[in-house]
Amino acid sequence: MGPSETQSRLGLRKVVPAEGVTDKTTVDIIAIHGLDTESPRTWEFDTKDGSRIVNWLQDSDMLPAAAPDARIYTYDWNAKVFDNAPVQTLLGHADNLLGLVAAEHGTSGRPIIFIASCFGGLVLAEAICRAAQEGSQYRRILRSTVGIVFLATPFSGTGAAGPASWLVVVKGIMGEQASGQLIGDLKVNHDFVCERVQKFTEIANANTIRLPIWCFFETGTTNIASKILPPQIAKIWSKGRILVTQSSACLHGFRHRGLGKAHVMMNKFKGKDCPDFIQVKEVIQFILEEAPNTLNRREKDAKKPHFVVPFGRNENFVGRETILQQLLSRIPPDANQDDCQRTALEGLGGIGKTQIALEAAHHVRDQHPDCSVFWVPAVDATNFENAYRQIGEALGILGLSDDKADVKTLVKAALSRESAGSWLLIIDNADDLELLFTVTRLLAYLPFSRKGSILLTTRIHEAAIRFETRGNPITLKEMSDSEADKLLCSSLEDGQICDIESKRSLLKLLTNLPLAIKQASAYMRSNRRVTISKYLERCQSGDKGMVKLLSRDFEDPDRAETSLNPVATTWLISFSHILRDCPLAAQYLKHICFLAEKDIPISLLSQEPDQWETDEAISVLQGYAFIMEHQERDSFDIHRLVRLAMRNWLQTNGEWQEWATKVFQRLTNEYPFPKHENRAIWMRYLPHGQAVLHLRNEFADKETGLLFNVAESYFKLGKYSEAEQMYRQTLELRERVLGREHPSTLGSMNALAITLNSQGKYEGAEQLQKQALKGYQKVLGREHPDTLDSMNNLALVLNRQGKYVLRTSISRLDIGRIGCLDFR
Known part of the structure; x- marks a missing residue:
């Protein structure tokens, strides 16, 4: 077949129903072939006796009989395009596929089922990834896709880890005509292909998509002639082997079945009674039957309100009715249908802003069931972004899983759309002006929608004024005497509160400050023999010098330092008791105070052999109101003032260096090397790694593992x-x-060079890569994987600068040519 004839067959072609036949179909099935083939040949079974050729996509007793309501298409792409020139990379065909399907599909919303054979599955997976990108014009194709059938798609080559696996697959399919360009591209971009496949699986698993997928794998073997393969591989493949193994052909978490066929026959069936065809037919029929449910579920999930708030409702919340009602009159999105409401709640540290915002969030959820509620801590940029990521996951924002996705921008755009519905966004602890308005400019990522409302809590008056466009923030004062009385006594027994005068004196001493009252109440609740009068005695006779030391760094606008002593006073009483009766809880608090304040995973604490002891220690800290547990029950927050008191206690008692070292080592051991597959872990650990790295000047220079992993x-x-x-x-x-x-130094050099290359600093990247490659060759040898990886990275830098001759020499592993390079 000549080039012009081949070109004329490329594209999307309807094969059922035939032209001129009345089309009463309601669904589309699109079949995509693999390497070194085209339609209709790839779908045809030749009986060899000349009786007939069976095309299971087109013959009336095959797929058309199993799916009579379907239009059936074939998509042909130039599967030999790599034979002589890099016209397109393999995955580049995804854009062409999307464009043709969009043109044919229009805005009909018809369900689509894809059948993808071999490398056509990689083209399809990339098309799904690109359709999922925020703002993509092809998102409707993704939302219309109700199922995919993969036929022996090599998602990871032969299933082996090395790039050579692609050599085996491609040459096994294409023989002596195997594409050197394609093999080279897959070798260089092996990790990239794996990342795209991983992204595809995440998209398919997203709550708003939940794409039905079946992966069929071969159980028959393929013989590959020794003349096609290098000797070392030919020896291994002297007998028949499975070309694409089950582990490579099957995506984790999706259904899979085996067919008793060799690879080349996976897309061919000899007749309607063929057992392998019956398996594939049954899967397609199941997808068709479930298509209405799949589309209805997506529609329902898209409209479902969300409640992404990390804390449960505070059952002991008391008072604050005036402020609460004032908030509830302003923060529901329908309070002002012409604008996106902005409400600031300002007040001093420990005065209860978070608890009031939490109660308001639950009121809005109960009174406005169609309104989504989202919670974002603004103590630092990483916690802010992690919370935005959770919102994005709840909304089903596609493209969020990209390693370099601009999460904050994606979520801002999604919530700004009218289709997001009504929502309340709570920005808690927005106390850093630089973080909010200048360097990081977090508030620039707040969405705008007339169906939206934003509540910001802060102890900084300037932040409240700059956030509130109307300039009238709600100011939270100390509790009234009656509210403070109710908060103190809400969880105490009658015998503990019999002395009314002592109660008044204690509340006066605590200045009606909710955090201090809560700590005092928590102490007495945990120690039933302690009455209010006894607790007052302990406050009055305590170590005033220690309390003063503990109060360092408690600065708050408009409040004298000494007036914050109630928090330090109640903290010291409780901590002294914990130190005596539950040493493990005290150790945990000493550990926690070096971490970030929000979303502290229990896994970062030193786990005891007896899990019960760990659980008990955490319960003690929670019981004394030192930590606030998240709903997920595997993490918690610590109040800023409690954290400061603990840090000051460690410095005063000479334990700072000891515990800082322990925590630094714990983070160094627990923080994983960041990969795409462990992203959830390192993203959660990142703010704590940042917090601990502020202490690194206090440690030996050899401790670089945590610094490298955070980088x-x-x-x-x-x-x-x-x-x-x-x-x-x-x-x-x-x-x-x-x-x-x-080698570790060379690894750092290599990583820095890659980072410079990513920023367009090519000259600096090139010099570092040359130094790294020279070092690897000297220390590890020219054929060590790290050396080869360094060669590849240098080739990429040279490619960016248009130095193609040197790049080609390196990418071909031309050691002689590389040796001529100036690596000074």
């Missing part, structure tokens, strides 16, 4: 400037401690 986290998030700064620090430390030729 890698920034790189994975596309925050190259921050990554560069940390990589430079890591490289400097490792050069000084380990030497310039140590």
Whole structure:
């Protein structure tokens, strides 16, 4: 078949119903072939005796009989395009597929089922990834897709980890005509292909999509002639082997079935009674039957309100009725249908802003069932972004899982759309003006919708004024005497509160401050023999010098430092009791105070062999109101003032260095090297890694593991400037401690070069890559995987600069040519 004839067959072609036949179909089935083939040949079974050729997509007793309501298409792409020139990379065909399907499909909303054979499955997976991108014009194709059938798609080559696996697959399919361009591309971008497949599975698993997928794998073997393969591989494949293994052909978490066929026959069936065809037919029929339910579920999920608030309702919430009603008159989205409401709640630290916002959130959920409620802590940029990511996951925002996705922008755009419905967004603890308005400018990522409302809590008056466009924030004062009395006594027994005068004196001493009252009440609740009068005695006779020391850094606008002593006073009484009766809880609090304040995973604490002891210690801290448990029950928050009191106690008692070292080592051991598959873990650990790294000057220079992993986290998030700064620090430390030729030093050099390359700083990246490659060749040898990886990275830098001759020499592993390069 000549080039012009081949070109004329490319594209989307309807094969059923035939032209001129009345079309009463309601669903589309699109079949995509693999490498080194085209339609209709790829779907045809040749009986060899000349009696007939069976095309299971087109013959009336095959798929058309099983799916009589379907239009059936074939999509042909130039599967030999890699034979002589890199016209397109394999995955680049995804855009063409989307464009043709969109043109044919229009805005009909008809359900679509895809059947993808071999490498056509990778093209389809990439098309789904691109359709899922925020703002993509092809999102309707994704939302109309009700099922996919993969036929022996090599999602990871042969299933082996190395790039050579692609060599086996491609040559096994294409023989002597195997595409050197394609094999090379897959070798260089092996990790990229894996990442795209991982992203595809995340999209398919998203709550708003939940795409039905079946993966069929081969159980028959393929013989590959030794003349096609290099000798070392030919020896392994001297007998028939499965070309695409089950582990490579099956996506984790999706249904799969085996067919008793060799790879080349996976897309061919000899007749309607063929057992393998019956399996595929039954799956397609099941997808068709479930299509209405799949589409209805997506429609329902898209409209369902969300409640993304990390805390349960405070059953002991008392008082504050005036402020609460004032809030509830302003924060529901329908309170002003012409604007996106902005309400600021300002007040001093420990005065109860978070608890009032939490109660308001539950009121809005109960009184406005169609309104979504979202909670975002603004103590630092990472916690803010992590909370936005949770919102994005709840909304089913596609493209969110990209390592370099701009999560904050994606969520802002999604909530700004009218289709998002009504919502309340609570920004809690917005106390850092630099974080909010200048350097990080977090408030620039707040959405705008006339169906939306934003509540911001802050102890900084300037933040409240700058946020509130109307300039009239709600100010939260201390509790009234009656409210403070009710909060103190709500969980105490009658015998503990018999002395009315002592109660008044205690509340006066605590200045009706909710945090201090809560700590005092929690102490007495945990120690039933302590009455209010006894507790008052302890406050009055306590170590005033220690309380003063504990009150350092308790600055709050418009409040004298001494007036914050009630928090330090009640904290010291409770902590002294914990130190005596539950040493493990005291150890945990000493550990926690070095971490970030929000979403502290229990996994970052040193786990005891007896889980019951760990649970009991955490319960003690919660019982004394030192920590606030998240609804998920595997993490908690610590109040800023409690954290400060603990840190000051450690400094005063000479334990700061000991515990800072322990926590630093714990984070170093627990923080994983960031990968796409463990993203949920390192994203959660990142704010705590940042907090601990502020202490790194107190540790030995050799402790660079945490610094490197946090730098890698920034790189994975596309925050190259921050990554560069940390990589430079890591490289400097490792050069000084380990030497310039140590593998770890070379790894830091390589990582820094990649980061520079990502920022367009090509000359600096090239020089570093040359140094790293020279070091790897000297220390590890020219054929070590790290050396080869360094060669590849250098080739990429050269490619960016248009130095194609050197790039080609390196990418071909031309050691002689590489040896001529100036690596000084």
